[in-house]
Amino acid sequence: MLRPHANGASTVTAAGDTVGELFDDLVRQYPGLASHLRNDDGTLHRFVNVYRNDDDIRYLDKLDTKLEESDVVSILPAVAGG
Amino acid sequence: MPGTAGMLPPVSGPSFPAGPRLRLTAGQFNEIVAHCYDGLPDEACGLLGGPVDAAGVPEGTVTTVYPCRNEDASARTYTIDSRDHIKALRAAEEAGGDLIGVFHSHTHTEAYPSETDVRQAVEPNWIYVLVSLKHEAPVFRAYRIVDGTIGEVPVEISR
Numbered sequence: 001m002l003r004p005h006a007n008g009a010s011t012v013t014a015a016g017d018t019v020g021e022l023f024d025d026l027v028r029q030y031p032g033l034a035s036h037l038r039n040d041d042g043t044l045h046r047f048v049n050v051y052r053n054d055d056d057i058r059y060l061d062k063l064d065t066k067l068e069e070s071d072v073v074s075i076l077p078a079v080a081g082g
Numbered sequence: 083m084p085g086t087a088g089m090l091p092p093v094s095g096p097s098f099p100a101g102p103r104l105r106l107t108a109g110q111f112n113e114i115v116a117h118c119y120d121g122l123p124d125e126a127c128g129l130l131g132g133p134v135d136a137a138g139v140p141e142g143t144v145t146t147v148y149p150c151r152n153e154d155a156s157a158r159t160y161t162i163d164s165r166d167h168i169k170a171l172r173a174a175e176e177a178g179g180d181l182i183g184v185f186h187s188h189t190h191t192e193a194y195p196s197e198t199d200v201r202q203a204v205e206p207n208w209i210y211v212l213v214s215l216k217h218e219a220p221v222f223r224a225y226r227i228v229d230g231t232i233g234e235v236p237v238e239i240s241r
Contacts, residue, residue, distance in 0.1 A: 001204040001205070047202070049164040049167060049168070051164075051168055054168050054169075054172065056164045056165055056168070058164065059165075074168065076164075076167060076168065076171070077204040077205075078161055078162070078164070078167075079127075079129070079161070079162040079167060079184050079204075080154075080159065080160060080161040080162070080202050081159065081160055081186060081195070081196065081198050081199035081202050081203070081210075082158060082159045082160070082196045082197070082198025082199055082202075
């Protein structure tokens with residue numbers, strides 16, 4: 001769902017001290033990702049799950065979750081239905 | 083309509099992209115159905131892991147069933163718990179495969195994707211399993227959902 005907006009890449013490199021800053025850098029590189037990552041009000045989009053080293057950032061500090069050089073951030077589409 | 087439970091025809095036409103059939107063991111089938119009953123009165127859900135080809139397309143065989151929590155805790159909707167999702171993904175990758183699909187129950191409707199299921203389906207290669215608990219016996223069906231179109235996937239159960 002997200003890869004087509006990142007030229008098909010499954011892994012990309014971006015910089016930021018927090019997940020929010022990382023998203024800013026990602027969107028600079030791949031503008032098509034913007035609407036998939038955040039709502040209009042800037043909060044995390046409901047239909048993506050974002051993890052720092054496999055820990056969901058919703059249970060950390062959300063978009064303010066701090067990042068270190070070696071951290072891996074994973075973004076997965078939420079699996080949902082009715 | 084008695085006698086027609088779960089026999090709704092798929093709406094796919096001849097142009098629907100071909101895909102694999104879903105192959106699972108009786109034990110895996112039972113595990114899925116049991117998790118669905120355990121979830122009542124809410125919808126229950128889980129992920130399926132298995133081998134994929136070089137392009138990442140599922141071969142259709144289920145290696146592991148990953149029962150997950152329904153984050154919505156709802157009888158009408160489901161969202162795979164995000165922590166269960168990443169755990170299942172890593173386990174499936176470790177096993178040399180990938181996640182190949184998702185199952186969830188419909189407690190009071192047929193084993194057929196709802197409008198919400200179609201709208202929120204994001205993985206065209208995934209197999210979407212529906213288990214209806216509406217009838218006396220569970221009804222188990224599998225589908226692919228590609229660009230808003232539903233195609234039924236044959237299910238093969240082995241010992």
